[in-house]
Amino acid sequence: MATSASKKTAKGASDSNKQGAFNSTASKDIWLAGLGAMAQAQAQAREQGSKAFESLVEKGLAFQRQSQVTAQEKINEAAAHFNQLTQGLGAGLVAPVGAKVDRLEHLFEDRVARALKSLGLPTAQEVADLQDRVAALEAALHKSAPAKAARKAPLKSKKSAT
Secondary structure, eight states: OHHHHHHHHHHHHHHHHHHHHHHHHHHHHHHHHHHHHHHHHHHHHHHHHEEEHHHHHHHHHHHHHOOOOOOOHHHHHHHHHHHHHHHHHHHHHHHHHHHHHHHHHHHHHHHHHHHHHTTTOHHHHHHHHEEEEEHHHHHHHHHHHHHHHHHHHHHHHHHHHH
């Protein structure tokens, strides 16, 4: 029996080795098949991914161009509106502002004149009148000065002659 038991053991061991080798080969093949599927999936993803990326780039460029066109239109509209406002303001405000400045200037001059009058200072017109009177008096003095000098000169000569 010992021989039959050893035959069974030997047979069982060889079957076990065959199954282990088969299992090892099968699992290795499964592993390699999985890696192949993974490589193929990555290649497809790269190909589709690059196509998708290129598509997104094209869509981005189109969107950028459209955005720039829209932005330029908005800028032009705003510039036109601003120009319209400035022209309207310029035409409508120049005359009233000038009138307000003139009115303010006259008001200021009147108040200064009243303040000077209350202090007893002469007005610009009164000073001008006084300057005219002084000029007239100086002119009359200069006309009469040569006549007086002529009368005094002979008197001196008489004294020096005596």
